[in-house]
Amino acid sequence: MTKNIVDVNNVVRTFGDVKALDGVSLRFEPGIIYGLLGPNGAGKTTLIRVLATLLKPTSGSATVAGIDVAADPVAVRTKIGLAGQFAAVDAYLTGRENVEMVGRLYNLSKHEAKRRTEEVLERIDLIDAADRQVKTYSGGMRRRLDLAASMVGRPEVLFLDEPTTGIDPRSRLDIWSLIEDLVAGGTTILLTTQYLDEADQLAARIGVIDRGIMIAEGTADELKDMVGGSVVQLTVRADDRGAVADILRSVAGDDPKVDDSNGRMSIPATSARTLLAVAGKLEEAAITPDDIGLRKPTLDDVFLSITGHVAENTEPEKKRAARSGR
Amino acid sequence: MTATTVTGGDRETVQSPIGRMLRDIGVITRRNVLRNVRLPQLLLFATIQPVMFLLLFNYVFGGSIGRAPQLAQFGSYINWLVPGIIIQTATFGASQTSVGLAEDLQAGVIDRFRSLPMARSAVLAGRTISDLLRNAFVSGLMLTVGALIGFRYQTSFVQLIAAFLLAMGFAFAFSWVMASVGLAVKDTETAQTAGFIPLFPLVFASSVFVSVESLPDWLRVFADHQPVTVMVNAMRGLLLGEAALPTGTTVGGTVTAALAWIIGILVIFFPLSVRLYRRAAG
Numbered sequence: 001m002t003k004n005i006v007d008v009n010n011v012v013r014t015f016g017d018v019k020a021l022d023g024v025s026l027r028f029e030p031g032i033i034y035g036l037l038g039p040n041g042a043g044k045t046t047l048i049r050v051l052a053t054l055l056k057p058t059s060g061s062a063t064v065a066g067i068d069v070a071a072d073p074v075a076v077r078t079k080i081g082l083a084g085q086f087a088a089v090d091a092y093l094t095g096r097e098n099v100e101m102v103g104r105l106y107n108l109s110k111h112e113a114k115r116r117t118e119e120v121l122e123r124i125d126l127i128d129a130a131d132r133q134v135k136t137y138s139g140g141m142r143r144r145l146d147l148a149a150s151m152v153g154r155p156e157v158l159f160l161d162e163p164t165t166g167i168d169p170r171s172r173l174d175i176w177s178l179i180e181d182l183v184a185g186g187t188t189i190l191l192t193t194q195y196l197d198e199a200d201q202l203a204a205r206i207g208v209i210d211r212g213i214m215i216a217e218g219t220a221d222e223l224k225d226m227v228g229g230s231v232v233q234l235t236v237r238a239d240d241r242g243a244v245a246d247i248l249r250s251v252a253g254d255d256p257k258v259d260d261s262n263g264r265m266s267i268p269a270t271s272a273r274t275l276l277a278v279a280g281k282l283e284e285a286a287i288t289p290d291d292i293g294l295r296k297p298t299l300d301d302v303f304l305s306i307t308g309h310v311a312e313n314t315e316p317e318k319k320r321a322a323r324s325g326r
Numbered sequence: 327m328t329a330t331t332v333t334g335g336d337r338e339t340v341q342s343p344i345g346r347m348l349r350d351i352g353v354i355t356r357r358n359v360l361r362n363v364r365l366p367q368l369l370l371f372a373t374i375q376p377v378m379f380l381l382l383f384n385y386v387f388g389g390s391i392g393r394a395p396q397l398a399q400f401g402s403y404i405n406w407l408v409p410g411i412i413i414q415t416a417t418f419g420a421s422q423t424s425v426g427l428a429e430d431l432q433a434g435v436i437d438r439f440r441s442l443p444m445a446r447s448a449v450l451a452g453r454t455i456s457d458l459l460r461n462a463f464v465s466g467l468m469l470t471v472g473a474l475i476g477f478r479y480q481t482s483f484v485q486l487i488a489a490f491l492l493a494m495g496f497a498f499a500f501s502w503v504m505a506s507v508g509l510a511v512k513d514t515e516t517a518q519t520a521g522f523i524p525l526f527p528l529v530f531a532s533s534v535f536v537s538v539e540s541l542p543d544w545l546r547v548f549a550d551h552q553p554v555t556v557m558v559n560a561m562r563g564l565l566l567g568e569a570a571l572p573t574g575t576t577v578g579g580t581v582t583a584a585l586a587w588i589i590g591i592l593v594i595f596f597p598l599s600v601r602l603y604r605r606a607a608g
């Protein structure tokens with residue numbers, strides 16, 4: 001027996017000669033949100049699909065709630081809920097019909113399915129739209145409904161694949177608070193995201209995945225320490241770079257980081273004061289930057305600091321278009 | 327199902343695997359039926375188009391085709407046409423099975439289903455059963471409209487029912503062929519064309535609209551032996567009697583051949599669909 005609710009051991013999954021997962025291991029305890037952070041094509045969806053028993057790993061093993069996903073997928077399915085990367089709700093059914101159907105398929109009685117449907121629709125604030133066909137819903141409403149459907153069976157573990165990608169900022173906040181409520185209620189959540197701020201906001205633990213490999217793991221603070229928190233970032237004309245590098249060195253006490261692809265320079269910022277200090281010295285030297293600002297660390301920074309390259313979309317363009325083109 | 331139901335706490339669950347499977351099939355079937363009813367283009371495709379076919383063929387071609395010596399003996403062309411058009415509708419209608427499945431695959435709906443503790447068979451069974459229901463409705467409509475414009479079966483009521491059931495058996499079996507197509511191609515547009523285009527020779531190089539005796543020899547070999555002709559002939563045998571069949575064939579013989587086709591198609595395409603379904607998402 002393991003006390004980890006999700007335990008992934010050296011999982012490899014290939015598609016032809018694409019290694020979507022190249023020996024991924026991760027484990028975490030019940031009751032938390034685990035955030036899996038990575039760019040498009042990193043292997044996030046593949047890992048979720050392995051854990052949700054939709055794909056068999058090519059090699060390696062994984063357990064969910066102590067049950068091996070390859071050996072006993074049927075038992076795993078009674079423990080999990082899945083909200084995929086694209087809302088899998090039925091446009092021609094009403095919101096209520098969608099959720100109730102999933103409830104029935106979780107082996108709930110008609111009465112219980114109805115009762116819980118009301119409960120989750122209330123919770124995601126879709127009661128007023130419940131009897132409208134989903135084709136009239138906005139993107140954010142669909143995502144929320146999809147979440148509702150994944151919750152209706154009260155699963156122990158919820159897999160949320162990019163729950164806020166492509167939706168408006170307000171719906172994003174709604175979904176965040178919903179996720180926080182769920183965890184407060186005892187559900188364990190594995191969510192994937194491309195946004196560090198989302199993982200930062202929600203996840204107790206974060207794993208960073210790139211090209212099928214886990215490249216870093218830790219709490220949000222640990223990761224940010226790795227990146228170095230906020231930065232002052234600026235772009236200047238090529239012939240000013242030498243002088244600006246000196247200025248940055250004098251403020252930071254260390255060499256600035258330079259992104260070779262675009263010549264953008266950055267130094268760690270303790271507060272807005274760092275920015276003011278840099279601005280003051282630029283002013284004295286009569287250098288006008290093309291662009292300057294205080295920036296919170298992003299996924300790009302995590303990647304830059306861990307891999308030495310910025311995060312790239314490794315998924316072929318055509319395929320992504322085909323899959324998101326609905 | 328009451329017998330297999332237990333109440334435990336706030337959850338009331340069906341325990342027996344068969345009970346659960348039937349319940350899951352019912353849930354998925356209901357969902358598909360709701361979609362069929364609410365999707366305007368589906369409803370249009372399923373009802374208006376076959377009725378239009380029936381009326382057009384009867385009134386536009388009926389005059390000339392119907393006077394052909396082989397057909398003239400039935401009095402009116404409509405008697406010849408109705409059994410044919412019911413099978414034609416079932417054949418074309420089956421492409422909805424492939425499109426529906428491809429759509430669900432593409433939309434991630436099947437991923438959701440596969441992550442649920444539901445009976446695996448329910449997705450395919452629910453799809454083919456809901457398509458069967460649609461077919462039963464449309465065939466009933468064809469018979470009604472046909473009757474309004476002069477169709478009269480020449481045999482017994484029992485044979486009318488037998489013909490209807492035979493047509494439904496074919497519709498169901500053919501639905502599994504198209505299920506395989508949809509699961510193999512996985513996207514709706516390809517399913518549309520891949521599933522639809524091969525149906526044209528099946529439907530038109532057959533005895534649906536004309537007697538195959540009018541076809542050139544090379545085409546007739548195909549037309550005589552392909553399932554649509556066999557089905558249509560069996561329907562005609564049941565509805566109009568032996569006189570409606572090509573010389574040398576009997577009603578019993580054609581119906582047996584038709585049943586053999588239905589069983590043969592199911593034996594091949596049922597397991598194939600199940601295999602493709604397992605593979606499609608995994």
Ligand SMILES: Nc1ncnc2c1ncn2[C@@H]1O[C@H](COP(=O)(O)OP(=O)(O)O)[C@@H](O)[C@H]1O
Binds near residue numbers: 019039043045
């Ligand atoms: N069914 C599939 N067939 C072939 N390649 C796939 C399939 N699913 C994913 N891939 C490939 O595996 C890699 C990881 O994809 P995915 O897990 O979807 O990444 P993410 O969800 O992080 O964007 C990508 O290169 C993708 O093209």
Ligand SMILES: [Mg+2]
Binds near residue numbers: 041046
């Ligand atoms: Mg993905």
